[in-house]
Amino acid sequence: MVSSVKTLGWTETVLRVDLSARKSWRDAIPRDLLHAYLGGRGLGVRFMRDHFRLNPFDAEIPLIFSVGPLCGTPAPTAARLTVVTRSPLTGTIYDCSAGGRFAWRLKGAGLDAVVVTGRSAVPVALVISPDGAEIVEVPQLWGRTVPDTVSALSGRGSVAAIGPAGEKGVLFANIMMGEGNSVGRGGLGAVMGAKNLKAVVASGDRQTGIADPQRFDVARQDVMRLFRASPIIFGELGISEYGTPALVDLMRQRRMVPTENFRRTVFEASGNYSGPAIRRDYNARKDGCYGCPIQCKKSTPEGEPLPEYETVSHFGALNGIASLASIVRSNTLCNELGLDTISAAATLSAWGEARGRFPTADEVPGLLRDTAMRVGEGELLALGSCRVAERLGRPELSMSVKGLELPAYDPRGAYGMALAYCTSNRGGCHLRAYPISHEILRKPVPTDRFSFSGKARIIAIAEDTNAAVDSLVACKFSFFGATLEEYAELLAATTGVDYSPQSLKEIGRRICLTERFYNCTNGFGMKDDLLPERFFAEPGSSGEGIEIPPVDRTRFAEELQKYYRIRGLTTEGTFDDPDFLLNQP
Amino acid sequence: MLGQIARFTNKLIADHSAHPREIAFAAQDDIIVADGNPELARLAGELLSRLSCLGMAVARPALPFADFLVARTPRDESHIVPRDTETRTFLHDIPFLRRGALGDDPAAKIARLLGNRKGIIVEGTGIVASGALTVEQAYINWSSIFHSAFVKYLQDVLHGGFLLPGEAEAFDAFRRGWLRPLTAEGLVFREGPLTDPGEILDEIAAVGRYTVERGLVDSFFGNISCKSGGVIYISQTAASLDALDGCIDPVPTDNSSTFGITASSELLAHRRIYEQSGASTILHGHPKFAVVMSMECAERNCTVTDCWKDCDRVRFLGDTPVVAGEIGAGGLAKRVPPVIAGPRKAVVYGHGVFTVGERGFGDAFRSMVEVENWCRDAYFRALEGKLAKG
Structure with missing residues (x-):
C-alpha cells in the first residue's frame, strides 16, 4: 500500500513486472530504504539482494530501471536513470546510468523504479503510463534495429529498446534510449533480450515536488556558477563545445592513447578524429540529455549522434584506423544494432592482434553486423574480448579486468586509473572512481598521475562519491565543476531530508561494499583485481620528454592491499563477516 | 604524506597567513598521519578519522579577522557571507562554530559541520579545512577561507568601524606589522619579445x-x-x-x-x-x-x-x-x-x-x-x- 503522505523527491513506488505471468503491479518502497540508498544505482543494488546469485540469463533475474530523487526537478544533469542487474559479460553485479528523456518520463509516471522479472513467451514491450502498465506483444519488432523500434513505439512515449544484438544475446549488447543515449557495457541489453523484452516505453508527465524551492534555486545557481567556472565543462575547449572528443588531443599529448590493443600509447593519426576535426568535418552541433545545460553530445545537423571519446579512440587508435568517416559509421552501426562501442572495438582489437592483423576500416561494418547477428566470425566476437582471447589460446590479449574491456585511458599513463580499473565492482571501467578527473583534467585538484601515493584512499573516496552520484542520479561530468556539497543541497532542498557530502559518501560506501559483497559471494576476489600482464611487462610509447614505463607491479600490489585495508577487507579482498548484508538497511 | 604536510605547512608560514607555531595538517591513506602543533594535529587527526576525505588543515590565522567576524555576527547567525567572487563561486558562504558551542567533544561538533562544507571557522581555534583528495586541497580551502575572511573583514570595518574591544589595536598591528610594502624592486624580468x-x-x-x-x-x-x-x-x-x-x-x-x-x-x-x-x-x-x-x-x-x-x-x-x-x-x-x-x-x-x-x-x-x-x-x-x- 502506498503511503498517502509522501516524501518529496521520491514517488515511493516501484512497478513490479512479471513477464512470465504477464502481470504487473505497484508496490510501496519503504521510506527508510530510499533514505539509505537514494535511488538509481543504490536502490537497484539493494533490490538485487535476494537475486544476485542468479545466472544473468535466468528468467528470474531482475532487470531494474531506477531513477533518483532529483529526476524530474530542474537539478542540472539529473534527468537520468540507472539500470541494474547481473552482467552476462563479467558475472559481476552491474549498473549503468544513462540520460535522455526516458528517465524523466518514467519518474513522471509516478515511479522510482521498475523491476522486471520472468521471461515472456513472445517478444513484448512494456508500456508505462501514470495510470498503469501494459505488456504489449510486438513480434513485428523483433529483429528490427533500435531506430526502427524507437520510431514504431515513440507515439506511446519515450523509448528504451534493444537492437538485434540484445535479442541475440551478444554479451556486450546495450539498452538504447530513444534519443541515442545508451545503457552501455556489461551486456544489459542481452539480459533484456533473454526476457523477450524488446522495449520499455514511458509516458509520465507528473511533476516532482520540491520541498524548499527557494533553497533549491540557490543551490542550482551555485551549481551553474561552478559549471561556468570550469574549463572542462564550459571552457572554449571544453566538452560543451567539442563533446568528450575534446579529450583526444589531450590524451595524445599525455601519451596515454591505447593504440593497437594497448601495444602502444600514441596514435599519430588521432588528430583525424579530434574534437575540432569532428566539428569541422561533420558540422557538429550541440546535443545532449534532456534538461542538461552542458549538452556534451554532438550530432550532425540531420540529428545523427556523433561518437564520443571512447568510441573514436577505440574504433580509431585501438584498431589502427585513421578514418573519421569509418569511425562515425561504426558508431552509428553500434547504435542501430544495440552494441556497446567500447567492448565492440576492444574485442575486435584483441581478435585482430590474436590473428596477426587488425581489422581494416572496410572490414569493421561487416564484422559489427556479424557480431550483432552472431553469424560467421561474429559468433565468436559476440562473446567479448576475454572469451575470444581464451578461445583463440591467447588469453593475455584481452585488455580487460573482470572481463570488461578497458576504455581509452592507458593505465600506464595514470596510476590511479590503473588501480581503479581493478577495484571497480563492475570490471575495467573508468567511471567508478574516475581518476582521470584529477590525474589528467586537474579537477577538483591535480594529482601526480605517475605516483601511487595516496591513490588507494583517493580511489575509495571517489568510488563512494560516485556511487552516491549514480544514485541521485546525476551525471559525473557535473563534478568537473560542482561538488557533492552543492548536490547535497539540491537533494536536501528537494526531499526535505538533511543530507551532507559526508552522509552521501557514507551511503556511497554502503553501496560499494554491498556490490563487492555480492561479487565476492559469487567467487570474485583479489585474483580478479588485476590488470592484464601487458601493463606490468611492456612500456608505453615514451617520447617528447614523457616516459611511459610499465606499471610497477610491487607498488601496484602494495596500493591494492592499502585499498583492501581502507575498505575493511581481508588481504584477499574478501569479507571476514559473512553476515555483512544483515547489518545493512 | 609527511612531505606534503611539510610543504604546505611551509607555504602557510611563507605567506604569513598562519601563526607559524599553530599549524597542523593530517592526512590519511590506510593510516592517519598528522604533524604540526600537537594540539591542533590531534584535532586534525580526530576530524579525519570521522570524515571521508584525505587531507585536513587546522591552523590559526596570523590575523584575528576570522574571529572578529564571528564575534561581530549576530548571535542567531551561523555563517558569514563574504561578497568576493571566490567565496560566491566556490565556498558560497563560510559557516562557523562559536567557542561556546564546542561542548565536551569539539571534534564531533567540528566534524559534523565540516562534513557539510570545504572549510569552516572555529572561534578561538582557527580555520579548519578538509581536502577530499589531497593535502593540497585542504591547504587551498584553508587559504580560500583566509582570503575571503580578510576581504570581508576589511569591507566590514570600512563600513561599520571597530565594534569590539581590541579590534582597533589588532587592526593597527596588521597595518603596521603584517602588511609588507609591495614592490617590484629587485626582480629580474626577461626583455621581450619572448619567442623561444x-x-x-x-x-x-x-x-x-x-x-x-x-x-x-x-x-x-x-x-x-x-x-x-x-x-x-x-x-x-x-x-x-x-x-x-x-x-x-x-x-x-x-x-x-x-x-x-x-x-x-x-x-x-x-x-x-x-x-x-x-x-x-x-x-x-x-x-x-x-x-x-x-x-x-x-x-x-x-x-x-x-x-x-x-x-x-x-x-x-x-x-x-x-x-x-x-x-x-x-x-x-x-x-x-x-x-x-x-x-x-x-x-x-x-x-x-x-x-x-x-x-x-x-x-x-x-x-x-x-x-x-x-x-x-x-x-x-x-x-x-x-x-x-x-
Whole structure:
C-alpha cells in the first residue's frame, strides 16, 4: 500500500513486472530504504539482494530501471536513470546510468523504479503510463534495429529498446534510449533480450515536488556558477563545445592513447578524429540529455549522434584506423544494432592482434553486423574480448579486468586509473572512481598521475562519491565543476531530508561494499583485481620528454592491499563477516 | 604524506597567513598521519578519522579577522557571507562554530559541520579545512577561507568601524606589522619579445613565483599567459602560481587542438584581451585590496542588486577601470577586453586584477603592483575618513 503522505523527491513506488505471468503491479518502497540508498544505482543494488546469485540469463533475474530523487526537478544533469542487474559479460553485479528523456518520463509516471522479472513467451514491450502498465506483444519488432523500434513505439512515449544484438544475446549488447543515449557495457541489453523484452516505453508527465524551492534555486545557481567556472565543462575547449572528443588531443599529448590493443600509447593519426576535426568535418552541433545545460553530445545537423571519446579512440587508435568517416559509421552501426562501442572495438582489437592483423576500416561494418547477428566470425566476437582471447589460446590479449574491456585511458599513463580499473565492482571501467578527473583534467585538484601515493584512499573516496552520484542520479561530468556539497543541497532542498557530502559518501560506501559483497559471494576476489600482464611487462610509447614505463607491479600490489585495508577487507579482498548484508538497511 | 604536510605547512608560514607555531595538517591513506602543533594535529587527526576525505588543515590565522567576524555576527547567525567572487563561486558562504558551542567533544561538533562544507571557522581555534583528495586541497580551502575572511573583514570595518574591544589595536598591528610594502624592486624580468618556447615557460614560472613571493597574490589564485605567434602559453587550471613548472599549456589561437582543455578557466578572457589589446603577456591575480575596493561603489539609488554580474557600468579605481562579470564562461571575458586595451590594466568586481605587458612581463607585473598599492592607499584613506567621522 502506498503511503498517502509522501516524501518529496521520491514517488515511493516501484512497478513490479512479471513477464512470465504477464502481470504487473505497484508496490510501496519503504521510506527508510530510499533514505539509505537514494535511488538509481543504490536502490537497484539493494533490490538485487535476494537475486544476485542468479545466472544473468535466468528468467528470474531482475532487470531494474531506477531513477533518483532529483529526476524530474530542474537539478542540472539529473534527468537520468540507472539500470541494474547481473552482467552476462563479467558475472559481476552491474549498473549503468544513462540520460535522455526516458528517465524523466518514467519518474513522471509516478515511479522510482521498475523491476522486471520472468521471461515472456513472445517478444513484448512494456508500456508505462501514470495510470498503469501494459505488456504489449510486438513480434513485428523483433529483429528490427533500435531506430526502427524507437520510431514504431515513440507515439506511446519515450523509448528504451534493444537492437538485434540484445535479442541475440551478444554479451556486450546495450539498452538504447530513444534519443541515442545508451545503457552501455556489461551486456544489459542481452539480459533484456533473454526476457523477450524488446522495449520499455514511458509516458509520465507528473511533476516532482520540491520541498524548499527557494533553497533549491540557490543551490542550482551555485551549481551553474561552478559549471561556468570550469574549463572542462564550459571552457572554449571544453566538452560543451567539442563533446568528450575534446579529450583526444589531450590524451595524445599525455601519451596515454591505447593504440593497437594497448601495444602502444600514441596514435599519430588521432588528430583525424579530434574534437575540432569532428566539428569541422561533420558540422557538429550541440546535443545532449534532456534538461542538461552542458549538452556534451554532438550530432550532425540531420540529428545523427556523433561518437564520443571512447568510441573514436577505440574504433580509431585501438584498431589502427585513421578514418573519421569509418569511425562515425561504426558508431552509428553500434547504435542501430544495440552494441556497446567500447567492448565492440576492444574485442575486435584483441581478435585482430590474436590473428596477426587488425581489422581494416572496410572490414569493421561487416564484422559489427556479424557480431550483432552472431553469424560467421561474429559468433565468436559476440562473446567479448576475454572469451575470444581464451578461445583463440591467447588469453593475455584481452585488455580487460573482470572481463570488461578497458576504455581509452592507458593505465600506464595514470596510476590511479590503473588501480581503479581493478577495484571497480563492475570490471575495467573508468567511471567508478574516475581518476582521470584529477590525474589528467586537474579537477577538483591535480594529482601526480605517475605516483601511487595516496591513490588507494583517493580511489575509495571517489568510488563512494560516485556511487552516491549514480544514485541521485546525476551525471559525473557535473563534478568537473560542482561538488557533492552543492548536490547535497539540491537533494536536501528537494526531499526535505538533511543530507551532507559526508552522509552521501557514507551511503556511497554502503553501496560499494554491498556490490563487492555480492561479487565476492559469487567467487570474485583479489585474483580478479588485476590488470592484464601487458601493463606490468611492456612500456608505453615514451617520447617528447614523457616516459611511459610499465606499471610497477610491487607498488601496484602494495596500493591494492592499502585499498583492501581502507575498505575493511581481508588481504584477499574478501569479507571476514559473512553476515555483512544483515547489518545493512 | 609527511612531505606534503611539510610543504604546505611551509607555504602557510611563507605567506604569513598562519601563526607559524599553530599549524597542523593530517592526512590519511590506510593510516592517519598528522604533524604540526600537537594540539591542533590531534584535532586534525580526530576530524579525519570521522570524515571521508584525505587531507585536513587546522591552523590559526596570523590575523584575528576570522574571529572578529564571528564575534561581530549576530548571535542567531551561523555563517558569514563574504561578497568576493571566490567565496560566491566556490565556498558560497563560510559557516562557523562559536567557542561556546564546542561542548565536551569539539571534534564531533567540528566534524559534523565540516562534513557539510570545504572549510569552516572555529572561534578561538582557527580555520579548519578538509581536502577530499589531497593535502593540497585542504591547504587551498584553508587559504580560500583566509582570503575571503580578510576581504570581508576589511569591507566590514570600512563600513561599520571597530565594534569590539581590541579590534582597533589588532587592526593597527596588521597595518603596521603584517602588511609588507609591495614592490617590484629587485626582480629580474626577461626583455621581450619572448619567442623561444623554453624561455617562455621559464619566464612564466618565474613571474608566477614573483607574484606569490612578493605577496601580490595567494599562491592558488590567478593565472598568467604569454602569446607568441599563434600560441598562447597559459597556466593550467588549479595551478599554483608559485609552482608552474610543467603546468603551462601551449594553446593554439585558432582552436585547432583541444589539449588546452586543462588551461585556466580564464583562457577565453586572455584570448580576447590579446585580440583587442595587442599585448604579449597577461597577468591576473587577486590582490586583496583591489578586490576590496572593487566592491566599493558610490552609486546611490541603483537598481542593480547582483552587482558582481549585472552591473554594466565602467567605474574607476584611480585610472584603472572596474567592470563586473562572472569568471570562466561568465561575463568577465566579454567586459574586460574592451576596457583594458587603453589603460593596460583592469579590475573585475570582487575578483581581481588583469594587467598586460607589451613585450615581456616586467610592465605587467609593475602595473599590478601599482594597482594594488593604489587600492591599499585608497582603502586606508577611506577608512581614516570613516573613522574620523565616527
